[in-house]
Structures are given as C-alpha cells and as structure tokens.
Amino acid sequence: MQKPLHIGPYRLSSNILLAPMAGLTDRPYRDICRSFGAGLTTAEMIASDVSLWKSKKSSTRLISADEAEPRCAQIVGTDPYTMAEAARRCADQGVQILDINMGCPAKKICSKAAGSALMQYPKRVEAILASIITAVDLPITLKIRTGWANKNKNALEIAHIAEESGIAALSIHGRSREEGFMGHAEYETIRAVKRQAHIPIIANGDIMTMQDAAFILKYTQVDGLLLGRITKGRPWIFEEINHYLNTNKVKAPLPRAKQINAAIEHVSTIHRHYNPALRMAVARKHLACYLNTMSTQHTVNKEILKNIFIAKTPSEQLEKFSQALEDLPPISQKPATQ
Template identity: 50%
Template sequence: MEIGPYKLSAPLLVAPMAGVTDRPFRTLCLRMGAGMAVSEMLSSNPRVWQSDKSRRRMDHEGETGIRSVQIAGSDPGLMAEAARVNVDQGAQIIDINMGCPAKKVNKKLAGSALLQYPELVRDIVSAVVAAVEVPVTLKIRTGWDPEHRNGVHIARIAEDCGIKALAVHGRTRACMYKGEAEYDTIRAIKQAVSIPVIANGDIGSPEQARFVLDYTGADAIMIGRAAQGRPWIFREIRHYLEQGTKPVPLPKDQEWAMIREHVAALHAFYGEVLGVRIARKHVGWYLQESDAGRDFRNDFNALDEPQQQLGALEQYFANIA
C-alpha cells in the first residue's frame, strides 16, 4: 500500500489513540511489524501548542518509520495552520481526525461530530490539502448514528478534495465503542472511491484481519485497542497475511523483556514522575489476562519510582519463570 510517495512495508497501521500511541508505543509496534503508526491527536488550537503534552506529541526527533501526525479541529484556517506547523516539525503525512467519538472532542464540533456537516468537511479537507505539500489522509466513522451512515458521501468528498488515503472505523459516532463493528459500509466505501481505504474496528486476531481485508476489499487494516498490552499482534497478523499460518508465539522471556523495555522507554520519554504514572496503565494492559497479575498490578500501581517499577517487574517475571 502506498500513501503518496510512501510505501508501507505491510498493510498494517497503528490507530491514533490519545494517551496511548506516543513515540515509545509507536516505536514498539513498528518493530513488531506494523507498516505505519499514526501519532496521538493534536489540537488545531494554537493556544495549547506550548503545553508539555503538545510539545511531546509534536516532537519527532529520532522517530522511526513514516511520521504521520493526526490533527483535530473544526476551523479550516486553524486546521491548515496546524498542518503547516506539524510539517515544519517533521510530519511526513498529515491525518485529519473525523472519527473520534469522545464527548469532549465532539462538543467542540471536532472528530466524528463533523460527519453531520459535509460542507464543513469539504472546507476543512480542502484547506488542509492546500496548506501542505505532504500527503493528507482522513479518518472517519461510518456516519453519526445508525440511521445516518453517510460514510460513502464523506469518502467521495475526501477523494474529490485530494485526500490520499481514508481510514474508516466500522461504527457510527453514536455507537461509540459499543456492539460490534460493521464492515458493509467500509465495503461500500471501498467500491465508491479509488483512493486506498483502511478498515478499522474490532480486528483482534490474524483470522479477523484476513476476513476484514477479504470482505471489504480494503487496502490495509488499522489496529487500535487490540494492540494495547499486545503490540506483538502486528507480528502475528503480518505473518498470517504473508504465510497463511500463525507464527510460533514469542517466547515468554522475550515478551517480558519487551515490557520492561517499554516501561523504561516511558520513563525516559516522559521523565520520572509522569513516566511512572503512564507506565501503570500499560503494565495493566500487559497483565490484564493474567490471574497472577491481578494482585501484582495493585502493588505496582502503588510504586512511585522508576527503579522500583523496573525491579518489581523483574521480580514478578522471575517468580513466574
């Protein structure tokens, strides 16, 4: 799959997730086989760009892989400026967020709330495409509620305005993350446009990935929540798509080494105080399916020093071994 001049090494993308897909997590997913990882969402409001959170999200120093940065907002002019600023900071692809269902985003008429206003969609997309020379992509949902699935219409607008690839989550805004994703709309979108289409939603296994690609005809798939605590899912899916068989599971000691490495990278990226706090949720995801990990997670969440966290993980894995 290609997005402008960039050719992905695999038809597997890491979905942008605020508070999750930071640089340490993106780096890990790329190493595990993802073809591209999209950054956390950045607001188009310039008043927040100087916050520590925004500065970290706009920092791509030493970043591996194709640098795709997602921006969100409802003002075409501000979105265009945000695109220019992020390209100056190193973004190689700009992604527009029209898929986030979160209330705090939607109440500002951003994210998937924009799907109710196709002409505003056209204005935003046109402004961003005209503002930068790098490829611009778009992430949407199938519509704003089950009675108004206008994804095909939005997809045609996107293609007309110069969008280079379109990611579609198989739910409406009203559905949030409830129920099951539906792929019929994604299939209809793929048949309606000629730009690459990326299918997203409830893809948590190699078999489901193969099914979604075959059923929708999509050019690639995007993995979000299924990668939390399981970044090696990209290795599993990539092997299955390329070989038709599941790979030999990663040895447990390699998984454990990866978890410790991820936690250490979070400490280095965020600093000791914030890094420790953010590491807690990732370790919770890594160990969420382990009965033995339940008590450990409670103890781990009480630790407030980086070396305490790393030492506790070392001891926990040694006990399991």
C-alpha cells in the first residue's frame, strides 16, 4: 500500500508523480497523466527572468487557474533576487507548489550557473532557497541530481541545506551532471539522503516498470517517485503502477481500444490547446510516441509516420493517426510494463 505523500498542505492522491520534462509536459500531457492517476504534475520549466515570460514559448508554459490542484510549476535560474521575483509572479498566477530546478544538465542552462551547475555552489543554493522561501507563502520543492561530478556527489550536503532552508520536498535524479543521461541511475545516494532527511524525498531515474517502482520504494524508503521518459505514449503507466503498489497484483493491460481513445483524445486536446502555428508539430511528437508504444515492434514503421507527418490539417492528422492506430497488429504488452 502506498504511504500518503504530503507536500506542504497538499495530500497527493498518489506518490507516483510525473517528472517535469521541457517540451513534453505541457497542459494536455499533464491532464492525461493526471487522468490516469499521476499524483502531481509539474508545468514545463520556465526561466526566472520574468521579462522573458511574454515570449510565445514561455507564455504557453505558464500555468492556468483551471488546472487540477495542486498546481505545480518549475523555475530555473541563478540569481536569488530574480528567482524570488519569479516565485512571486508564479504565486500571483495561481501556482500552489513551486519547484526549483537544480538538476538540468543542459549546457545553455549550466553555462549560466543555473540548473545542476548550482550543486557546485552550496552557498548560492542556500541564498536562492532563502530568498524564494522568504518571498512567497507556497511550499517550495527542489529537484537535484546526485551531484555535479561523480567524484563529488554532494546530494547529501544539498539535501541538508534544502531541509534547513524549509524546502517542502526534495526530488533526486539518480545521476550526476557528469553522467547526463548515460548509464543507469543509481539509488544508493538517494537512499543515503532519505536516511538523513526529515522531509519527503522523491526518487527519479530509469523507473520503467511497476517492479522497478516497488523495488526503488523499498530499497530507498523514499516517499514518492517521479516518472519521466517511460510515460511518453504510455500515460496509463500511472494506473498500472498505482494498482501494483496498492494491491501487489499486476493489472491487466489497458485494453487496446481504451489506449487508442486516450491517444486520440490527447492529440485532439493538443490541437485545441496550441495555436495553428504549433499544434501539428507538437502533436507529431506525441503521436509518434503512442504509435511506438502500441506497436508490437517497439518502433513503428517509418512509412506510417511519414504518411501522418505529411497531413496538412489537424483533422487530416487525426484521421491518419486514428487509422494507423487501428491498423496496428493486436496488442502484446511490452516487457517494460510487465
């Protein structure tokens, strides 16, 4: 049975949460993951420089007040004052939990001493957290890696700072910045952090199956898990993992017809959510993921994708996508969810 996970005043409906993923976890994605049981979703990361929020890209990333509660957003930055201002603006816009990104490995972020680069500067981390926590009356969460470099995995030190600063929950991706996305995530560091912590700790990295989820929860004793890439084209994985954790039984795979309905509904929502210049391109990313997930060959035939990608209107795209889904060979559950 899952232990209840609280972040600030919010008791989450599940301790299996959607990891923030820039370019993916937009509103339609968050909504579909919630509908399958994600306990929390986080909006795509936004820069802490609020003057950039008017750009087309950032404006589609802002949270809206009609989203399911608790509404969580993530900011990235390096300057304590700028980040505090961003936090205030988030609070004004209805954000209820604010996550600080100190895990991003991307060069363009780290070169500005933001994201995971901040793990090299514990004093700066302390200053940023103090500044944000003083600025707003929201639960503030922090997302980190195991460290900047393999030789100095200082997640324990940063976790201690986070806790002392008043952070409401800490999530840890089990890789250092040096590792990027290479190799396999490790959970020893996360386990060590959990042992010393008095705040909720959330583990992340390479959780691909319900058995992975159960093992990592048991091994690290953490309070929750963040699922990232495995959810692409497979939002129903939340339902499968929740069921397994709560009953210790494997849930029968979601029937193909229901998978198809969910995929079509998701793509239709993307068409409605984005402006005409963006909607078909955003939909392409997701529909390719659904086809890959549902294809028995793991990677869907390129010709099928090409045929959908040349669609000229959203309705043509949706029609071709629906046809491709109907034409797939019968379901055979992939090892990833068994």
